Amino acid sequence: MGKRFHGRPMAWLFPLWISACAYLTVNDVETGKSPAYPHLQPLAVNRPYQDVFREAVAAITSLPRWRLVSPGMEVGEIRAEVETPLFGFVDDVTVQISGENPVVVNVRSRSRVGKGDLGKNAKNISLFLDTLQQRMGHRRPL
Secondary structure, eight states, rough: OOOTTEEEETTTHHHHHHHHHHHOOOOOOTTTTTTTTTTTEEEEEEEEEHHHHHHHHHHHSSSSSSSEEEEETTTTEEEEEEETTTOOOOOEEEEEEEEESSSEEEEEEESSSSSTTHHHHHHHHHHHHHHHHHHTOOOOOO
């Protein structure tokens, strides 16, 4: 029989187990489309498209271990690579920018190897969105 905490089964472990499963089985995360990370949502910005695109490129080039692969203003897509510090694994990040008033920024981060990313792709997206908003003088809602 399992250990008990104050006479009840350790039900408090269940949410931890679910979180651990996400870290070990998810290696592709996208804003608004990843059930394991419901807090990661597309960013809507009331600024001109060109300004948002320019700031997104600048945000990528300012981040350590991030490398700009291809900025495509005409198609509204920016591709980047992020190298993990410990083993040098590479994650692919795609930023899609579309619309006008508001301009919508969607981000996808995907590991090239492995079945789980230990939350790294979600962190990539959060870091990029936070950096972009700082550059534009906005704060992301909590």
